[in-house]
Amino acid sequence: MDLKDLYQEIILDHGKNPRNLGKFDNYNKDAKGNNPLCGDNVHVYLRLNENKKVEDIAFEGHGCAISMASASIMTDMVRGKEEKEVKEIVTDFLGMIKEKDSLETNILKDDEKTKLMSLSGVKQYPMRVKCATLSWHTLTSALDNSDQIVKTEE
Amino acid sequence: MNIDDIKREFPIFDDKIQNNDLVYLDSANSSQKPRVVVDRIYDFYTKEFSNVGRSVHYLAVAATNLYEQTRVSVQKYINAKDKDEIVFTKGATEAINLVANTFGQKYLSEGDEVLLTELEHHSNYVPWHFLRKAKNIKIEFAEINNDGEVTLEAIEKKITNKTKIISVSHLSNVTGAILPIKEIVQLAHSKNIPVLIDGCQGAPHLKLDMQEIDCDFYAISGHKMYGPTGIGVLYAKKKWLEDLPPYQGGGGMINEVKKEGITYGELPNKYEAGTMATAQVIAFNESIKFMEKIGIQNIEKHEKELLDYGLEKLRKNNSVNIIGNPKEKGGVISFTIEGVHPHDIATILDEDGVAIRAGHHCCQILHDKLNLPATARASFGVYNTKDDIDKLDEAINKCKKIFNL
Numbered sequence: 001m002d003l004k005d006l007y008q009e010i011i012l013d014h015g016k017n018p019r020n021l022g023k024f025d026n027y028n029k030d031a032k033g034n035n036p037l038c039g040d041n042v043h044v045y046l047r048l049n050e051n052k053k054v055e056d057i058a059f060e061g062h063g064c065a066i067s068m069a070s071a072s073i074m075t076d077m078v079r080g081k082e083e084k085e086v087k088e089i090v091t092d093f094l095g096m097i098k099e100k101d102s103l104e105t106n107i108l109k110d111d112e113k114t115k116l117m118s119l120s121g122v123k124q125y126p127m128r129v130k131c132a133t134l135s136w137h138t139l140t141s142a143l144d145n146s147d148q149i150v151k152t153e154e
Numbered sequence: 155m156n157i158d159d160i161k162r163e164f165p166i167f168d169d170k171i172q173n174n175d176l177v178y179l180d181s182a183n184s185s186q187k188p189r190v191v192v193d194r195i196y197d198f199y200t201k202e203f204s205n206v207g208r209s210v211h212y213l214a215v216a217a218t219n220l221y222e223q224t225r226v227s228v229q230k231y232i233n234a235k236d237k238d239e240i241v242f243t244k245g246a247t248e249a250i251n252l253v254a255n256t257f258g259q260k261y262l263s264e265g266d267e268v269l270l271t272e273l274e275h276h277s278n279y280v281p282w283h284f285l286r287k288a289k290n291i292k293i294e295f296a297e298i299n300n301d302g303e304v305t306l307e308a309i310e311k312k313i314t315n316k317t318k319i320i321s322v323s324h325l326s327n328v329t330g331a332i333l334p335i336k337e338i339v340q341l342a343h344s345k346n347i348p349v350l351i352d353g354c355q356g357a358p359h360l361k362l363d364m365q366e367i368d369c370d371f372y373a374i375s376g377h378k379m380y381g382p383t384g385i386g387v388l389y390a391k392k393k394w395l396e397d398l399p400p401y402q403g404g405g406g407m408i409n410e411v412k413k414e415g416i417t418y419g420e421l422p423n424k425y426e427a428g429t430m431a432t433a434q435v436i437a438f439n440e441s442i443k444f445m446e447k448i449g450i451q452n453i454e455k456h457e458k459e460l461l462d463y464g465l466e467k468l469r470k471n472n473s474v475n476i477i478g479n480p481k482e483k484g485g486v487i488s489f490t491i492e493g494v495h496p497h498d499i500a501t502i503l504d505e506d507g508v509a510i511r512a513g514h515h516c517c518q519i520l521h522d523k524l525n526l527p528a529t530a531r532a533s534f535g536v537y538n539t540k541d542d543i544d545k546l547d548e549a550i551n552k553c554k555k556i557f558n559l
Contacts, residue, residue, distance in 0.1 A: 003501075003502060003505050003556065006501065007498075007557075012556075012557065016493070016557075037513065039513055039518065039521065039527045039528045040497075040527070040528075041527075062527050063497075063527075064495035064496075064497035064498045065494075065495055065557075066497075066498070068495075127501075128497070131497065
């Protein structure tokens with residue numbers, strides 16, 4: 001194990017200065033996610049337009065460097081993508097964090113994949129995997145609760 | 155006492171953990187186990203095993219005697235009047251659930267109040283919350299002050315004529331504050347209110363004398379007292395155990411069972427339904443003996459020295475913020491580092507073999523009050539040394555370096 005794999009410069013950067021942090025007014029989908037074990041929480045807001053494209057996305061919440069960086073990179077990556085593409089990226093990312101060595105989707109460009117792969121260091125730290133995946137599960141939950149604002153928790 | 159000798163009694167320190175000497179600073183979560191405790195479990199299962207309190211064969215009688223010997227050891231250790239005031243449970247959590255459930259059943263109804271504090275562990279809140287849901291009782295929280303303490307005055311402020319029971323922690327697992335439990339009990343008794351003490355953090359570190367404290371109930375966790383998991387103790391004054399209804403139903407807790415009705419067993423069987431954690435109870439006797447051999451005064455003194463040293467060291471470390479500043483404090487240091495989340499601290503410290511806990515430590519009410527989602531926590535046991543604290547301090551510096559602080 002090497003801490004440098006976990007805390008790469010890009011993670012520290014996104015962890016410290018998360019992109020898309022905050023809430024915007026005209027979102028039409030959102031979901032909350034939390035991690036009861038450690039108290040991390042995240043609230044993902046997004047706006048899908050009539051063509052099912054993610055027009056805007058942001059998140060609120062607090063957590064460790066890994067979870068904040070993951071949410072930050074995720075929101076950057078799915079903006080402008082279609083719902084179907086977003087789901088493919090989520091599945092690919094979760095698969096990579098769990099078992100696969102690389103990302104397979106053709107939707108992401110190579111530099112985007114490199115960015116996402118910076119999170120792969122958590123594989124060596126099983127207790128930290130949930131930090132990296134929380135915002136992604138929350139994004140899925142936001143997308144699935146279409147048409148109305150449904151929260152994953154009360 | 156020689157800490158090196160004591161440390162050698164704990165097999166976990168014999169070998170490297172992930173190529174590091176283990177710096178175990180998570181004893182408030184669970185303590186490590188001395189060899190005598192581990193061996194006792196092995197010996198019991200390999201040479202002496204039988205169920206207790208039922209059969210008349212040799213092994214059953216011998217096992218029953220061993221099981222009951224632990225009860226007497228605990229009774230003496232905490233200076234309870236009667237061995238029947240010692241009820242074995244699966245942990246302090248079950249001990250508190252037992253009281254909340256049975257006391258709640260008999261004495262609480264809509265509008266009654268249970269008084270807790272803001273620094274309670276979830277195990278001393280959730281069982282009462284069940285009653286809030288089931289019976290519409292109210293839960294009040296005595297407030298912490300800026301030093302992370304709950305004073306007698308803070309308790310007094312929340313007592314009303316609806317207060318039916320007070321349930322408070324002996325020693326906070328986050329701020330380390332030692333509550334004035336003797337005074338709380340005196341005050342409560344002057345108003346005819348019984349008191350339960352959550353002694354999870356008290357029992358492993360402080361001298362216990364039930365006659366002096368005079369509480370009605372005291373919950374103990376075995377695994378935090380160098381004992382096995384799966385074993386706890388509820389001390390309760392005999393009048394309560396006789397008065398309250400049974401908790402769980404099953405074998406062992408009955409007197410006579412007929413189709414038309416059931417009578418319950420005598421104390422302490424009334425509260426020990428089913429086959430208990432026999433091996434753990436028997437091995438717990440070794441934990442008590444281990445602590446008695448060292449002497450609780452010596453343990454207290456040693457941990458106080460560690461605490462003072464740790465506080466001094468960490469206060470000097472820039473960007474470390476220590477949570478709470480209670481005048482009476484046990485061996486717990488919760489802290490944050492500006493700019494590094496506690497989970498990241500814990501992972502980075504772990505890389506050097508420094509085991510701490512990060513999170514809300516099952517105290518979300520307290521963390522909400524402190525406006526902190528999580529903290530990092532170093533907590534001490536009898537085997538810790540000043541060297542462990544130096545290593546903690548070095549690892550914190552490494553953490554700051556990684557995060558460019």
